Amino acid sequence: xxxxxxxxxxxxxxxxxxxxxxxxxxxxxxxxxxxxxxxxxxxxxxxxxxxxxxxxxxxxxxxxxxxxxxxxxxxxxxxxxxxxxx
Numbered sequence: 001x002x003x004x005x006x007x008x009x010x011x012x013x014x015x016x017x018x019x020x021x022x023x024x025x026x027x028x029x030x031x032x033x034x035x036x037x038x039x040x041x042x043x044x045x046x047x048x049x050x051x052x053x054x055x056x057x058x059x060x061x062x063x064x065x066x067x068x069x070x071x072x073x074x075x076x077x078x079x080x081x082x083x084x085x086x
Contacts, residue, residue: 006074009067012055016075022082 003018005011011018054060 003079007067007070008052010070010075012052013069013075014056014058016056016070017077017079019077020080020082024083027082 002022002024003011004020005016005018010016051060
């Protein structure tokens with residue numbers, strides 16, 4: 001099962017809900033491999049990916065280089081399952 005969040009900060013919040021899910025990664029067309037910046041997509045490193053996974057798991061402290069943690073109202077969303085959606 002794969003999920004997509006609004007931003008990397010949203011995905012890093014422990015217990016946050018994805019906005020979309022699917023068993024097919026191509027249905028979501030999203031995975032944590034790039035940062036969307038103003039004029040380009042920047043590939044992330046394996047270490048950056050591990051860092052976000054560690055923050056989400058609560059094992060690593062929130063990075064000061066990330067934007068502010070989103071409020072709970074933005075991370076507790078109704079998830080749309082692409083495998084059952086019409």
